[in-house]
Amino acid sequence: xxxxxxxxxxxxxxxxxxxxxxxxxxxxxxxxxxxxxxxxxxxxxxxxxxxxxxxxxxxxxxxxxxxxxxxxxxxxxxxxxxxxxxxxxxxxxxxx
Numbered sequence: 001x002x003x004x005x006x007x008x009x010x011x012x013x014x015x016x017x018x019x020x021x022x023x024x025x026x027x028x029x030x031x032x033x034x035x036x037x038x039x040x041x042x043x044x045x046x047x048x049x050x051x052x053x054x055x056x057x058x059x060x061x062x063x064x065x066x067x068x069x070x071x072x073x074x075x076x077x078x079x080x081x082x083x084x085x086x087x088x089x090x091x092x093x094x095x096x
Contacts, residue, residue, distance in 0.1 A: 041086040060092040068094055
């Protein structure tokens with residue numbers, strides 16, 4: 001059984017070790033996408049046989065118009081749609 005003094009000492013030592021090690025652990029970095037890789041991602045969205053952004057926008061627009069017709073959303077409502085392939089974010093309204 002641990003005494004209160006041993007438990008507090010262990011907690012303080014563990015916290016100090018965590019704080020000391022936390023600043024050194026920086027394994028992930030964010031880098032810009034190389035142009036060749038970006039071109040491949042865009043080809044995946046607009047290539048032959050792929051529905052692409054146009055199909056995604058049309059289905060989102062149809063869903064939004066249905067919600068507006070039911071009265072769930074206002075006529076000026078906007079939806080932000082993210083492409084599952086390339087990550088492009090598009091704003092869809094009932095009129096665009």
